[in-house]
Amino acid sequence: MRLSRYFLPVLKETPREAQIVSHRYMLQAGMIKQASAGIYSWLPLGFKVLRKLENIVHEEQQRAGHLPMLMPTLQPAELWQESGRYNGYGKEMLRVEDRHGREMVYGPTNEELITDIFRSHVGSYKELPLTLYHIQWKFRDEVRPRFGVMRGREFFMKDGYNFDLTKEDALHAYNRHLVSYLRTYERMGLKAIPMRADSGPIGGEDTHEFLVLAETGESEVFYDSAVTDLHLGSRVVDYDSVAQCQAIFDEWTTPYARTDETHDEGVFVEVPEERRRKARGIEVGQIFYFGTKYSESMNATVDDGQGNKVPVHMGSHGIGVSRLLGAIIEANHDDKGIIWPEGVTPFHCGILNMRSGDEAADAACDAIYDSLTALGLEPLYDDRDERAGAKFGTMDMIGLPWRITVGPRGLKNGVVELTCRRTGESEELPPQQAVEKIAQIYRDIQ
């Protein structure tokens, strides 16, 4: 993409309404624009990252054997009355009346609707196990929306639901989700720690939250530093294997890691002192096993093969996709702007023309652009007729992990400058070597 043809309204001034860095940078980098309180438009750069996150979530869910589908944003109120949550959910649930006076809600979550689909179509244990998920816009009418997309009202969430014959099968589904979430966050360059949590209005027995460490996190967290040394890396996981998923669950949940809601000082002090950590965290996902809570109230039963109708064991599992964008920035930035991890960056590499209009510089930039594109990479080429200072400022703010800077002086020596956004380190090398180096970096993370 050539910047002259892109829509990247970078703000010069610091937006006053932004209290945290991710909100400020997303506004400044021209990624979002507020439509009304807690509701945002995603401008091209923001949408591009959002779509990348969505695709990573899809890939990892399908790798785990979960089936994608899509439920609507508006749901009939009757289902919520049936489950007993219609009155209990309170003012966070946006209630709507259509032209015929029928009550609907803008879904804040989908347990009721998915259970209704399940009970309409599934009647036998033979069709289990089954995990369905979707990634759809949700609405929660927060009293005081803030922190940009981190606590918005209209937000993009992946929510998945497992249906199993037994508690054991449902706990395998729970572990399978834990593993798929760990892999999802790792691909996004995030270290998210599963922590035992409270279940809240969803209800349930077992639940873990995934928290990304960041100073601006809304939760206080307590953990054994051993948990942050764990990596899935390139481990191959057979998601059908109960033992493999259980082993990863055990590995990640044995070290102490809890939020303030479930923190137990008496247990925490048993962690060796040098490994005891207290910090703040941002919640980016949560998994639940809630047994037969919804299947009983909504009569979602299956034939168990012995002539009995039994309620299915269920769980629900969410990843806040739009919120993740904020969390990634909270965990990856400096005072000049965003620093995207390679796995989610909107463009793979920036090309900065120090002197647009200079024949040699223009030709070199075009050649680099074409070479990167031919290798399947997407560069963002700042071809505008702007001062070099403004171009550097824009590149730093939007945070592409790699930048190739092209100027007439370097070209005379046959070199361009390759700069790493995270370290700030630069090296001079011939254009084709810079291109090959970037291509190798992206090959390595696949």
Next chain:
Amino acid sequence: MRLSRYFLPVLKETPREAQIVSHRYMLQAGMIKQASAGIYSWLPLGFKVLRKLENIVHEEQQRAGHLPMLMPTLQPAELWQESGRYNGYGKEMLRVEDRHGREMVYGPTNEELITDIFRSHVGSYKELPLTLYHIQWKFRDEVRPRFGVMRGREFFMKDGYNFDLTKEDALHAYNRHLVSYLRTYERMGLKAIPMRADSGPIGGEDTHEFLVLAETGESEVFYDSAVTDLHLGSRVVDYDSVAQCQAIFDEWTTPYARTDETHDEGVFVEVPEERRRKARGIEVGQIFYFGTKYSESMNATVDDGQGNKVPVHMGSHGIGVSRLLGAIIEANHDDKGIIWPEGVTPFHCGILNMRSGDEAADAACDAIYDSLTALGLEPLYDDRDERAGAKFGTMDMIGLPWRITVGPRGLKNGVVELTCRRTGESEELPPQQAVEKIAQIYRDIQ
């Protein structure tokens, strides 16, 4: 995908509520389930096709140089009051009040919101031309929703908006959209005819609707059969070229083609009689040029380079993505079920095991499955322990364009059966040849 692990709730009975074939087949093939009147959940098979259509629309819009973004579903009422459409839009617009009593609307279209984004960020002719689009759920509270996803209330639409300095530039954007839409529909296996139309509540001077011929279409259409002979095919189009886009516009809009709203019998009789056609059509898209209607009422101006602030020339351009699914089925089916065009089929090929449990048949199916997958194709393998008759019925209903049938008898002779869903023609050939033939078919349509 193995069918034993998929969620494909094929209905045996014919759903009574469905008045048209696409609605009936989408329910029977387990693609959708109604959540409430005019609001649907997309089950895995339906979602898979919807996502393919969405991706094709994205690819063709970006090929034309248009920039993807995403606006929220809920919009502030103030913007609609500013444009003057808040009261005029009537009961089709779903109005919502949040917990603080603020009025919002579930967007039926986005002229106001995009104009607000534009005026906030763009001030100079130098940043033009600009076309932004998104693909997002919309809501129109139809009095009587019907025909499944063809006239739903919550629907998935691509809407794009061009901003140009002059009328000439805006008309080039109009033509560019026409070309990109023609290419989009062709990739989906549809013949959609641009027809001069009325502008309705969007307002504007120039507008064309795109109609797919189908007996169940809601509009009566009149056209010169010459228009249905036109194909873009593999023509390379430079979307920046005013002349090229204008030439395609002229080519497609010179033959007579109008809906009943704009039909002029006096002009129609000048078409040679043997080419005069009267038929029914389904609207699958519409493009508008409406000049400065919104930019004047909402004060979206730019500096024209000579010190004047001038309102920008705009147009809006829509494709009904969820509706397209119904239109494709209306135009591609027989009495046994759907017949997907290769460009949009949810799976590339079905594999039907005539005798699951037979060692040779199972092994042959697995080998075919692996070969197709290795070639980048996605097969759907019916590995269920079901009667062959039920398996054939399911495959015909869900309409994959190609099917490989594997049975013990054929395997003894070293062959499987390759069947074309559209023609019903079958041929026996060795498994690897069947695989290669299918791979070649999909290579050819790329």
